[in-house]
């Protein structure tokens with residue numbers, strides 16, 4: 372083989388390798404009812420869970436606010452002195468800004484979950500930008516503060532989107548490592564059992580404050596998580612703990628921390644019909 376051909380072959384192999392590393396587009400594997408793309412983490416930008424020294428976890432509630440269920444949940448959280456994070460839908464914020472304002476006033480974190488819950492991984496940048504901007508504005512109007520986190524509906528987002536969204540909005544992209552599949556409405560006992568089984572220090576627990584069974588599951592779920600020694604913080608607080616931890620590398624062993632770190636596996640793909 373001539374040197375020229377070798378050179379050409381090398382170039383072809385390199386470009387194909389580069390092509391393989393590019394983010395697979397969601398179109399490659401059509402998202403149909405019953406499946407969704409897994410979403411890999413991006414260190415420092417996207418989190419499924421967080422590496423922390425201590426029994427800290429973040430409870431997250433998506434797709435609200437709900438006119439009836441979110442106030443009930445806020446009462447429960449207040450009774451337990453628990454701070455949670457709400458990934459809200461812009462449309463719902465516009466409809467019930469007073470509920471979002473109450474949640475923020477009571478110390479909960481309000482974060483962006485898009486305007487109308489579309490599959491961001493399949494949309495143009497401009498459409499994604501509108502979804503996030505409108506919701507960002509609605510949250511600012513309701514609470515006086517802009518959010519710093521977003522969660523893509525269905526966990527569907529490309530690596531490229533994660534980067535530009537992070538650059539443009541300053542958002543961290545928040546996924547989850549505990550999923551009780553509460554949107555399938557399996558009943559409060561199952562929701563509770565799944566959360567209790569999977570939650571580790573640093574976990575980000577996904578559920579939805581738009582399903583009655585989820586709200587019903589929460590009092591005993593909170594009781595039992597507390598009994599196990601878990602402490603509840605917002606997602607931003609959890610991330611800050613990880614940052615503080617990595618900027619102070621300590622020599623003491625941290626065997627009490629379970630291997631549930633940034634860089635851990637993606638969340639189990641969940642059906643596209645999931646209102647995550």
Ligand SMILES: [Zn+2]
Nearest residue numbers: 433434646647
């Ligand atoms: Zn959702």
